[in-house]
Amino acid sequence: MPWEKQFDHDAALSKAMGTFWAQGYDATSMQDLVECMGINRGSLYASFGDKRSLFIEALRRYDAVYREGWVNRLVKSHGPRGAIAAAFDEAIAAVQGGSNDGCLLVNTALELSPHDDEISAIVDHGLAEMEQFFCDMIERGQAAGEIPAHVVSVDAARGLLSLFIGLRVLSRSRPEASLLRSVANQAGALLT
Amino acid sequence: MPWEKQFDHDAALSKAMGTFWAQGYDATSMQDLVECMGINRGSLYASFGDKRSLFIEALRRYDAVYREGWVNRLVKSHGPRGAIAAAFDEAIAAVQGGSNDGCLLVNTALELSPHDDEISAIVDHGLAEMEQFFCDMIERGQAAGEIPAHVVSVDAARGLLSLFIGLRVLSRSRPEASLLRSVANQAGALLT
């Protein structure tokens, strides 16, 4: 019979994700998406449904690649304390590399979470997993003697999450290296 | 001659500010503004210019009232360390009071700063002043013996700013009391 798809679904989704990431949901028009994804309007609607569905799919992909994949990589290639430091260092490196798009989960938390429960659930889950990552690293660090036992892991993890979010917000508006470095250094102060 | 203005400029501006605060810039239509401000479309354009000009005026007003006025009040009614604690406590109290609008400066930093230099300048100035507030309080606290001398005021202030921003972001998406309280408690950990 017929004919396979001529464009790559995943590649197109990645492009859409990048545009939503840089511009936000409202500020991205379907025309922007048609152009950046390199596929036709009709194909877009046939493959991804409406704009909101496409955004949700892009957000889920971001969560899988840039949050889950990223965390897993950090855990594997560093010790507990090193993984926490690397999380902040990599966020700063992205800014130094010229990207001031911040983090799509954080951006979405502000733009859409208060007005869309389904999207909020995705964002909340991603942020909770980051909190859990920090918490796990702290507890492992304590077991390994890298982090003092008097640190309350749950509270400190939430402090690190909040510092990290602040860093991502600042990197969109005040991407000065010294400012971001100071913030990252304070992460260490929560673990002493 | 004729007839004084029939609507109150400042009151209308406050209403507009509230709508931008809750919904963001893009998601607020001129129709929303006409309705929430209670004035006519023509009067709106005659008094405030276009949408962006109105937003900038509202943002400046927010900065004057909710950032500058707020900081001044904190400085006057608390000691150095108490002022820092009160800053976080009041942000949490706002959430408990039912508002999950966060902070207009933070919301704008994410939505518009990367794409609008004039707006970015306002946001950056407001955030820098908050940083300065934290820095001043730390140094005064050190002079008063409330805060250890080994704390580096500039770095710790940036950490507090970042924690504060994170708190504001989380309050829009995960306004759980225990989470926000943990974050506020970590502010103290940066000052020990």
Next chain:
DNA sequence: CCCTGTTTTGACTGTTCGTTCCAAACTCAG
């Protein structure tokens, strides 16, 4: 080479956007 069924395509829909404009309503000085 034609038939079949899917994909691609770009024109098209109705709606909403920000903005402009004008005539009617109105207040107050003369």
Next chain:
DNA sequence: CTGAGTTTGGAACGAACAGTCAAAACAGGG
């Protein structure tokens, strides 16, 4: 009461928006 100057409400603008559709382009099976 009259005239001057403002505010008002709503109609109207072109542009941009999200979303739809029918026809053309296409690959493989007969």
